[in-house]
Amino acid sequence: MAAFIVESNANLVKSIVIATQYLYPGLLLLILLLVGALYSIYTARNNNDVIVPTVTGPGGRPLPVTKKRHINSESEEPEGRFSPAIRALFQWIYATVTLTFVGQGAAIATRALVEKSADDDYAWWCGEAKAVYTLGSAFLYLYVFIALFEHKHQPGPVYILMWLVALCMEVIIVTCDAIILSQPHEVVVHLGPTKYMIVDTMDQWDILDLSLSGTRVCLVAGSVVVWVVCALMERRAEREKCKREQEYHSEADENTPLLNPELNGYHTNTNGHVSPGVNGLCDGTTNSDSSFAMVDEDAGFYRPEKLPHTTWLEYLSGYSVFFPYMWPAKKLRLQFVVVLCFILLALQRWVNIMVPYQIGLVTNELTESHKSDSGEKLPMQMPWASLGLLILYKLLQGPSGLLGSWRSMLWIPVSQHAYRALTTSAFEHVHSLSLDFHLGKRTGEVLSALNKGASVNSFLEQVTFQVFPMIVDLFVAVSYFYFRFDAIYAVIVCIVTFYYLLLTIRLASKTADQRRAMSNADREEEAVKNDSIISYETVKYFNAEEFEFRRYRNAIKNFQKAEAQVTWSISSMNMYQSLVFMTGMLAAVMFGAYQVTQKQREVGDFVALITYLGQLQGPLNFFGTFYRTVQQAMISGERLLELFKQRPTVVDGPNVTTMTSCNGRVEFSKVKFAYDQRKPALRNLTFECRPGTTTALVGESGGGKSTLFRLLYRYFNCQDGTIKVDHQDIKKFSIDSIRRFIGVVPQDTILFNDTLMYNLKYANQNASDEDVFAACQAASIHDKIMSFPDKYYTKVGERGLRLSGGEKQRVAIARTLLKNPKIIMLDEATSALDSHTEQQIQSRLATIGRGRTMLIIA
Template identity: 45%
Template sequence: MAFIASSSLSLPKVLLILNYTRSLYPGILLGIFLIAFITFGIINSPHDGDKITVHSMQGPGGRPLPTRRKSNNQIKEAVSTKDFSPRAKTAFAILTSGVILTFVLNGVATLIQVITYRSVDWWPGQSAILFIVGSFFCWGIVFISVIDTTPSPTWVHILTWSFALPFELVILGSALDIYTQPHNEPTVGDQLGGELRNDITAWEVFEVIVYFIRVIIILGLIILYTALKIAARKTRDTSSTPDETTQPLLGGTDASPRSNGHANGHTYGATHGSTPHSKEQPDAWAKPTETPIVTWYAYLKGFAVLLPYLWPRKSLKLQALALSCFCLMAAQRAINLLVPIYSGKITDALSGEDGNGIRAPWIIITLYILFRWLQGGQGILGAARSILWVPVEQYSYRAISTAAFEHVHSLSAEFHTGKRTGELISALNKGSAINSFLEMVTFNVGPMIFDLVVAIVYLTYKFDIYLALVVAIVTFLYIYVTIRLAAWRVTLRRNYTTADREMEAVKNDSLHSWDTVKYFNAEAYEFDRYRDSIKTMQGFEFFVEITLALMNTVQGTLFMVALLSVSFIEAFQVAKGYQSVGNFVTLLIYMAQLQAPLNFFGTFYRAIQNNLINAERMLELFKEQPNVTDKPTATDLQDCQGDIVFDHVNFSYDKRQPALKDFSFHCAPGTTTALVGESGGGKTTVMRLLFRYYNPTTGQIRIDNHDVSDITIDSLRRNIGVVPQDCNMFNESILYNLRYANQNATDEQIYSACRAASIHDRILQFADGYETKVGERGVKLSGGERQRVAIARTILKDPKITLLDEATAALDTETEEKIQDALRTLAKGRTMLIIAHRLSTIVEADQILVLSGGTVVERGTHSDLIELNGKYARMWRKQSRAQKAAVEADMLRKQAQRTEEAAGIDSASVSEEEMERVKGKRGGSGSGKGHKRVNFSQSSLGRTPAWNMSIDGGRPEGHP
């Protein structure tokens, strides 16, 4: 300021400096702020070090998967350490609003002067108007960022303020230099052509004072920011606990009791210092309970991970179609500019204002109609683009849906045991949402923004800066209001989407469990539950529609204000002879064209927001990562012999309760090991660990002296066959379900496997034989039939290791004997691991392990464990009594039938009475003396002689 005031520059040169500075100031300041703001968003987006990652994790096709971010609490704590306190933020907001107020004062003073000195055509010049309006707009954006972003203010703001200060000093110095020496008042078209002034006027004094106040406020912003940052740094350097005197002006510090200065590395984001009773991890794929806290860049980057699935990089044809669509889109942009221009030319030609007299412009009209034919989404170019984009869109949907489907199948068992199938299916159906999002951004929002930028440039070139400034300001306000109102509605939209998904989940779960509904006569309950879920969804939908109408009203009002402003300006210029009537028509048509995309921006933004909310669930699904994966150095298991070793294995589904504790055993190749014990003892866990559904916490599991973690999961599971207790089947034919075990199996091989499983003859009795549909999960088959099909599938797979989980639990005695013969054949040369509750089925096992509480409490052969007279022997005696009771009950029923035939009395009442008598006998001393005895033999699989057992449950003769 002092330099300019004391310089020897002439008045016209000083005025030129002032005009250039005021004209460039808003644009330069806005550009600096936007570039810094975008850079800040990119720099401060979560980096790999801030994420909870699983190393070397890849999705289908080897593409990288999104990684889990920090939890919301962690992000809030991290932000609180960088942000200012609410009191300090309020101070910054007040000072920034003070800067905006100074521009308002400048504008009001200018407007009053224009009205007061209208008779002498007083006008401050275009640069002054641009400076006031543009700076007000620019500082308004800075103010919005201060109150809307977190953390704020940041180095983005201090950089903006630091650049604004020298501009303001130059403007203040130039104004003083002009006003303090003789000068002419500015008039329309001539800044030095008005009345001569020998000294500074009251209006100029007011203007200089406002300039000076603005400089002081900006300087105060810089000083306050610097002082608080220095104070915060000193506080962190001197103490880990913030001083009470500095705490009100500073944000949170690293001394937060829940923050220890580094990110939590647990896969599921468990907080540090959790109590022993805290849950180790949330339920699999749990829905977030709060809105995610991420930066705009991190949000978009999350979806950018899905781009490799959507771009047809392996198809040159599809790439050529996509590029053709982009070229057509560019042509549409040019057509949008030509249509209003040719409308103005037609008007000028018909009115004679083009200098060629009144005439009919046939060629111009023809071109205008041609451009209209090509223009818009309903035009030829739009239709061609839509047709060409269909194969690309289909590829994108196919790729993302298939990738999500493959990814779900690649997830570990803990995900599948905790998921809700209905909600999962709903999320998988959202593949089109991501595709729609990308298409809308590419072909709707992107072109709209391009059209707005072109409009500002064209209006500046064709008309003047005032129209461009009005369009720029209103466009920003329109977009900002739309985003703010949409952000206000996002919770409602999210709740509506969640309620809609919950409604779908209720419907799917109910229909999926239809048999359970009928077992408990719960149809009315399910109807009410579904009806309530619809009411909840519609309640959120009601408020969504109301807020939508409000947003449309606000948007329309803003654009009408813009249209009114530009129409007044252009009408004045036409009346003064500065512009032609054709230009006025061009302006109106062009503004109408801009209104369409702006009106649709609300629709686009809502649709994009809706698609993003829908796609968020699929993106979260992609972020779910399997815990059981192949090591990079894993090798295939070749020539499996079936040697199994569990070496001091510990495992827990939840740290609060171990499932296996120091569990060890060895199963030699070709031998059979049985696992028995009470429910929850860890038997099924052993099979799950062996099949690598889970990894052990500590210890080793070895196959043929290879750690299973060093073997590829696929090769390990190829050598293991499983006969589960509950056999799920596809709703296809029996032949399809059988061939599922071996896709290359011949029909004769399938028949042989079914004969070995004693199911072949039963299948032939069905009306459609092997083509019989089994229903959902195989419900059309009985439990025994399903288990025999499962056994046949395992026989068809021909594995070296076979896992049987209560494989004969649902079979009758006669069928069980046939299955045992088949399993004995299957066991030859193979390693068998059997879970059994019916002990009669495992008496031939080479080794029996008795599990309790996740540990082996007894081990040995059947004879060894009976002689041990421990837990296994007690289980054997209990089952023996139950089997003897069943034998006698059968005998009593037959006797009751004979008595009924002879005497005509109720067999059921006799049977119950007789059974009560038998129960009374079983409650005796157990010595067997004086009681009726029946002969009871073991299953045909037993290797020891049959024993003569007493009805009262006495011990086997010859055994303790």
């Protein structure tokens, strides 16, 4: 009975140590990845100092939340919480921990080669659990060691959690090993008829193994103690600092003057001068209406030279703004197509598993010998069924196979819908932005950003059908090797995959700024080209062709220089990736070949192993290529994302109503406005325009006459005072409804590159040809148009450049008349006319303005 109890306890201890060794590397890796991801989410959410309320884009869809963060002026990466000496101590500790596993692995390999019987009947083996524990942990702690060198803020809470779990498991392993080795125990052997042999005592190899394990326990425990002590000291220092600050503020409350500049929005610089602080404007006042425009450096949508580095959570949350535009929420047919595509995707994953399995099966059927019942060797038969299944699987496999081709064809309408939704939404968003944005924008830069819709669409499609399946393939590969072969192969695949992806991400992230520079240079080339072509006449007026050619050549050279740096980085990355994968493949193939030579596996298994490893290389190589492609697409899409983040400064209030009728009474009451607070444009402007009257605005250039029109048309909101139409504040009405009753003839008329009829009917698409003729006669342009060869179907050219300035102004007047507004604003509308035509139009102003309120800048 006592012997039975002792044997049961021994078996229990053995089971515990085996289970712990199997779980050790996988559990620590899971903590490192999963808890690390959750902790990064937590820190990303708590590092934001200011969060602007949610903004909606076209169609009421949410736009990204704008976040402001403290930026360290010295370095983008914050300083670590530990001193350099403590960080060096952690580095040496985990370098030694890694070496203990390397030493155990070397001892295992040496002992396996040394401890063989004379006639090779058996050979010592550590066991699968011990091999998995040693191999997996060595590479895991190698990563920890590398991370401690790369990041100044490590080790953080994630590492201390991992070390605590590791310490507990190490203690369990050492204790169980000591119990097992101190008494007669079984030793795993190979090549013999039995799998185990009984050993009575502990030899020098066991003592070395326990010594290394004990050293590791002491090192891990020491790192935990050092981390906890440092954390407690840091917390104590923070409490003392807070206490000193409270004491300082309590003294300051008694001694601070009532007129403290800093408390009133001012601070004193090093020269003793008082300047505006962050809490106030130049005059010490704050503005309650945040919807007026301030023309500043951000209004022009200029490209930053180097975008800030953000966390992966912030990147994904930023790009998530595109998802509502791309999902076919109101189209059930397209949603069914999406589900069908995902079913085909799952079938592709199943086929990827079956191909190497079927190859191994065919190989075994071709190599194994068949004998009859009497012992005679039978002739080999063709494995028709297995070969047929293999060809079928190969026909279905891959992106160019039947499943991949069907999925690509089915996805076409979904992709087109996503591209159409995203690009049209971006187009709508640009039109929804206020005038301050369009006054400062570079047209070529905005057009370049709008063209990035294809990059975003391609990025999201590749993530859905290539990155996500690749991740699934990697998990399936680990599971396949674990169940089809054994855990050692699964550990090798995990190590290769982890370090391959880690190497790819690290090297690609280091070249992110190079890619961003290349993307910036590409957009600069586009901007230079577009701006120069748009300003064709200006180039010719000043004989600046050679200057423009040289500017464009320099833009191309800058792009090619950045492109060459990126290409060099890509080639270097490919070499390192191949080295990592081939090293892992060498280890797996050598181990598999050894097992085949020792009759532990069949030749078909070895062929299946090579096939699946080669098949695994495809997703990994694709990830290397795709990561760079995705990175380039994301960097290109950043400009579109930044464009989406631009917000209109003049928007409808929460309780606006629609203006349904208008008599034309206009009132300005003590209106103040300034594009820049240092130079007001309007001060206490008060006047009234009654319905049916004509009001002339006369003044020097830059006196604010055009600004008055912009305020009435709701391009801007006044900063003080009120503007009323029919005794109602215009802010109480929706912007669109009030603009329907206002017509504007601008100082610089822009026409579409189409026919005159198209440009005239643009104001009123329902107008008849007779209405167009009447409006043109009122504007004294009808006879001129009829003298053209194509009459009203004459092409006006880019921005109407084929017409003279006077002809364009008269077309603009006719177009405004077709809108039939109750309020007409003419901004020096006759400045480009000859005296005779100007007198004709002025004589008809009484007829044009009958029943309308007219404001004229003369």
